[in-house]
Amino acid sequence: MNGNAKTSRIGRRTLSALALCLAATVSVQAAQPRESTPLPEFEPAESLEGNFLAAYIAGASKDTAAAASFYREAVKADPRNTELLERAFVSLLADGALPDAFRAAERLTSRDGTNGLAQLALGVRQIKAGQFAQARQNFARSGRGAAADLTATLLTAWAFAGAGDGKRAQETINKLKGERNYSTFRDYHAGLIAAVTGDQAEAERRLKAAYDGDHNTLRVVDAYARFEAQAGRTDLAIQAYSDFDKLLPRHPIVRDALNRLKEGKPLPRLVTTAQEGAGEVLYGLGSAGSTQGDELPAVVYLRLALYLAPEHALARLTLADILDRMKQPERANETYAQIPANSPLRLNADVQIGLNLEQMGKGEEAIQHLDAAMKAHPNDIDVITALGNVQRSRKKYEEAAETYSRAISLIGDQPASNFWTTFYFRGTAYERAKQWVKAEADLKKALELVPPSQPAARAQVLNYLAYSWVDQNINIDEAFTMLKQAVDASPRDGMIIDSLGWAYFRLGRWDEAMRELEKAIELKPGDPTINDHLGDAYWRAGRRLEGKFQWQHAKDLNPDPEELEKINAKLKDGLPELDKPAATAENPPAEKVNPELPKGAPAPSEPPGAADKKSGG
Secondary structure, eight states, rough: OOOHHHHHHHHTOOOOGHHHTOOOOOOOOOEEEEEEOOOOOOOOOHHHHHHHHHHHHHHHOOOOHHHHHHHHHHHHHOOOHHHHHHHHHHHHHHTTOEEEHHHHHHHHHHOOOOOOOHHHHHHHHHHHHHHHHHHHHHHHHOOOHHHHHHHHHHHHHHHHHHEEEOOHOOOOHOOOOTTHHHHHHHHHHHHHHHHHOOOOOHHHHHHHHHHHTTTSHHHHHHHHHHHHHHHHHHHHHHHHHHHHHSSSSSSSHHHHHHHHHHTOOOOOSOOSSSSHHHHHHHHHHHHHHHTTOHHHHHHHHHHHHHHHOTTTTHHHHHHHHEEEEEEOOOHHHHHHHHHHHSSHHHHHHHHHHHHHHHHOOOOOOOHHHHHHHHSTTTHHHHHHHHHHHHHHHHTTTTHHHHHHHHHHHHHHHSGGGHHHHHHHHHHHHHHHHTHHHHHHHHHHHHHHHHHOOOHHHHHHHHHHHHHHHTTTTHHHHHHHHHHHHHHOOOTTOOHHHHHHHHHHHTOOOOHHHHHHHHHOOOOOOOOHHHHHHHHHHHHHTTTTHHHHHHHHHHHHHHHOHHHHHHHHHHHHHHHHHOOOOOOBBBBEEEEEEOOOOOOOOOOTOOOOOOOOOOOOO
């Protein structure tokens, strides 16, 4: 496998994401990298083919630990196979087993000096060792192509800075010209390099240029504001952070910096050494890959970034977030837990740990973890809301409502639009706790607050409130209008379409109910509630054999125990006969089937793991 091709794939699409390369994820990290952590034990296969197949499947499943372990075994059986060695190298690198990855890189480059990723990894190791001239040699051989040239140029500039040659460093970085978004990226690193090499006037000029070019990106704002604060221009630093806070309210790094500045405390610079600067380059590339879904390249860059800058909190958080997306919550929690207790991002990490514990089926442990975090930070709305989300997920609805009330009491009388989810969550908790008056008030408040720029989120609130009205046979006309608006906003959301179909059913409009519910089934065929609803509609329309088939299918899809009991009763006796003619919007039916409310997909701003599971009957 050609090394240049591998490097090109590892760096694909980074050029189009330069504006994002510096962007920060709202989260946390720091501590020591996994460079010395042994690989988990996996039982090796008895043959080369078996280990290769196991490694291949593990890689396809994004299980980097298993892939690295099995590829290592495969290489032992066929040590001259360069392709196997390269696959093992990439897997070891992605898994954070860096000493083993570096040894594999040495073997690869001895066979093929053009292997770009191997040369990059070895250059990073040389920077860590302070061997900057050798690092530049590795970077010069790290491949061709726009992405590889970008990476090599930036890292070479930092290698010159590490050797104390600020002039050559600036000459190198100034080669980045012509491409869109290069100017901000170039000025950002040029300013950081100038500050490290002692040219404060150039550092101020370049960081100011980067800030003027993009003052909506946290890394740029943070670097510029910290430099100005150290130069004694605290007013400029406060202004920069305050302007960013209007764009993205309550970011923990910004809140911490503003508090420190207002209290007269110093702010350290973002980057203080060439090693940290090179880590910043790799973090930027990993962050860009993360936002574009390039998970493996992003993980590789972030592992190398943390090898150089183990205290880089945002790099560690971004890595943990990717591990979450790769369905590795235990590994993600290990990464979150490495964030120091004094980091402004630690509380974000604790929230994510709690939510992951819930997703891993450790609900009580999640509640204990988040309760402890809330007691340590009694005025933090995010951690309180996270606890309420887990309580709600555990069906502790009254407790959840009390917890959300605690968060809402901290919000104040004029809540910002970003707090709509808190009212929505409390409204759903009240509804499940059968306190409808309170639930309705909160759902209306959420609908009032949710911004028009989030149509999918607005559709969820419309769905919940309107379905609740239909379920109670009140506000039928308004409910239908809202449900149609929700479907228009989320036409591919099977759960919302199910709500509209079920509303037609409650009105006795069987043909329209079947039409909508069949659409919903196509979108979410594995949902027990939708199958159950369609069975009811078929039964009422006289298609009783099809109705029983749908009920049986719903039963096979593991509904909640309460709903399973209802389904079994319908399979035995069918639906009861209606006492009166089918209803209209002006004449709702007396019959009440008592479904639990469908919830739809989690709102965009809802924390991972906090969404309700849709259920009903």
